[in-house]
Amino acid sequence: MSKDLKFLVVDDFSTMRRIIKNLLHDLGYPNVAEADDGKTALPMLQAGSYDFLITDWNMPGMPGLDLIKAVRADTKLAKMPVLMLTAEAKREQIIEAAQAGVNGYVIKPFTAETLKEKLDKILGPGK
Amino acid sequence: MEEAPQATFGNGRSEANMSSFAVLKLEYGACVEALGEALRSEDESAFFAAVDHIVHMREPGMITELRKLTGDLQQALERFSIESRLADIAENDIPDARARLTHVIRMTDEAAHRTLDLVEQSGPLAERTSREASVLLESLAAFRDRAPGTQGFEGVVRAVDAYAPIVRSMEAFLPSARADSELIRKNLAEVLLAQGYQDLTGQIIRSVMKLVGELESALSNLAQLSGDVVEHASMGGESGAGHGPVVPGVTRGEVASGQTDVDALLSGLGM
Numbered sequence: 259m260s261k262d263l264k265f266l267v268v269d270d271f272s273t274m275r276r277i278i279k280n281l282l283h284d285l286g287y288p289n290v291a292e293a294d295d296g297k298t299a300l301p302m303l304q305a306g307s308y309d310f311l312i313t314d315w316n317m318p319g320m321p322g323l324d325l326i327k328a329v330r331a332d333t334k335l336a337k338m339p340v341l342m343l344t345a346e347a348k349r350e351q352i353i354e355a356a357q358a359g360v361n362g363y364v365i366k367p368f369t370a371e372t373l374k375e376k377l378d379k380i381l382g383p384g385k
Numbered sequence: 386m387e388e389a390p391q392a393t394f395g396n397g398r399s400e401a402n403m404s405s406f407a408v409l410k411l412e413y414g415a416c417v418e419a420l421g422e423a424l425r426s427e428d429e430s431a432f433f434a435a436v437d438h439i440v441h442m443r444e445p446g447m448i449t450e451l452r453k454l455t456g457d458l459q460q461a462l463e464r465f466s467i468e469s470r471l472a473d474i475a476e477n478d479i480p481d482a483r484a485r486l487t488h489v490i491r492m493t494d495e496a497a498h499r500t501l502d503l504v505e506q507s508g509p510l511a512e513r514t515s516r517e518a519s520v521l522l523e524s525l526a527a528f529r530d531r532a533p534g535t536q537g538f539e540g541v542v543r544a545v546d547a548y549a550p551i552v553r554s555m556e557a558f559l560p561s562a563r564a565d566s567e568l569i570r571k572n573l574a575e576v577l578l579a580q581g582y583q584d585l586t587g588q589i590i591r592s593v594m595k596l597v598g599e600l601e602s603a604l605s606n607l608a609q610l611s612g613d614v615v616e617h618a619s620m621g622g623e624s625g626a627g628h629g630p631v632v633p634g635v636t637r638g639e640v641a642s643g644q645t646d647v648d649a650l651l652s653g654l655g656m
Contacts, residue, residue, distance in 0.1 A: 271494075272494070272498070273493075273494060273497035273498060273501065276497075276498070276501045277501070280501070280504070280505065315627040316626065316627030316628070316629050317627075321625050321626050321627055322627075323625045323627070324625050344627070345629060345630035345631065346627050346628060346629075347631050347640050347641040347642075347647070348628065348631075348636070348638050348639065348640055348641075349638070349639035349640065349641065349650065350638070350639070351627070351628075352641060352647055352650050352651065353650070353654065356651055356654050356656055361656075363647050363651060364644065364647070365641060365643070365644060365647055366630070368644065372644050
């Protein structure tokens with residue numbers, strides 16, 4: 259069980275970051291850092307050794323979709339698992355996110371079970 | 386009514402003049418006759434109808450112009466009243482609405498953090514109670530496993546000796562379990578109270594919605610007066626910026642109704 263995975267949670271609402279952080283903690287992932295938009299998150303990702311990125315879409319500064327595109331364009335980060343956790347639910351947006359290279363897409367409001375299910379699916383068995 | 390236009394006057398008018406007068410006679414003759422008839426028969430409504438008809442024949446454009454002028458004046462007055470209300474909305478009501486919405490964000494933020502604080506505080510308490518109860522249960526189980534071997538007076542003494550630390554642990558555990566449970570219960574009651582923000586913010590949002598409705602009708606009235614076609618403004622049109630949460634009745638286009646829809650769409654794309 260690699261529960262020492264390092265997560266970065268990016269959301270402009272501090273309450274949502276806390277909720278995700280608590281859920282990750284309950285799922286056995288205590289190692290979680292936070293950022294409030296893509297602009298803050300990207301240098302953190304480039305500097306730190308993160309294993310997993312969870313990002314919102316609609317954020318001031320740099321939206322989550324742009325962050326994902328930047329992550330995929332960075333050779334060091336290109337393979338990082340990314341879960342999009344957002345209230346954006348338009349069909350074309352979900353397709354756009356898939357094309358940008360997300361590994362999973364969860365729409366808000368979400369349940370702890372959905373988050374666990376997507377994490378397990380992305381991380382594979384035994385993670 | 387159909388009088389012969391050949392009437393002649395011995396006053397030296399040219400033939401052309403005479404024929405133009407004949408035209409006038411044709412145009413007005415019937416009206417004048419109707420006017421005379423109305424006078425004779427003292428028919429007031431017929432009289433005024435004939436007068437109106439003659440006035441209308443004499444100044445066909447004037448009434449239309451007057452009507453247009455009145456319309457323009459009315460429109461200008463309406464526009465003035467709409468524009469002064471719009472100015473009032475822009476100067477006072479919009480900043481006020483912005484302050485109200487900022488307050489809504491602050492209230493929801495505080496309520497969410499208060500709730501999260503209480504949840505974070507209660508979790509470890511419940512965990513501790515559960516953990517200590519497990520330890521006690523294990524001790525009890527271990528004691529029971531040994532118990533069948535206790536026979537005779539010495540056996541009973543040994544059993545009592547073995548049981549004594551379990552009793553001491555229980556004495557330590559029960560007051561702390563009670564205190565933790567009471568605190569959790571108190572925290573849950575506070576979580577309940579913290580949800581009151583929904584009522585308060587709902588009322589504020591409703592008042593802002595009322596203002597938005599008023600603004601919408603003032604703008605659409607103004608657009609109608611100007612005869613302009615107002616293109617529908619869409620929110621969040623910027624590429625990559627997102628549209629925000631789905632608002633029923635507002636969000637256009639195909640929208641996933643839930644996580645199942647999202648999963649189906651993504652698996653259709655091979656994810």
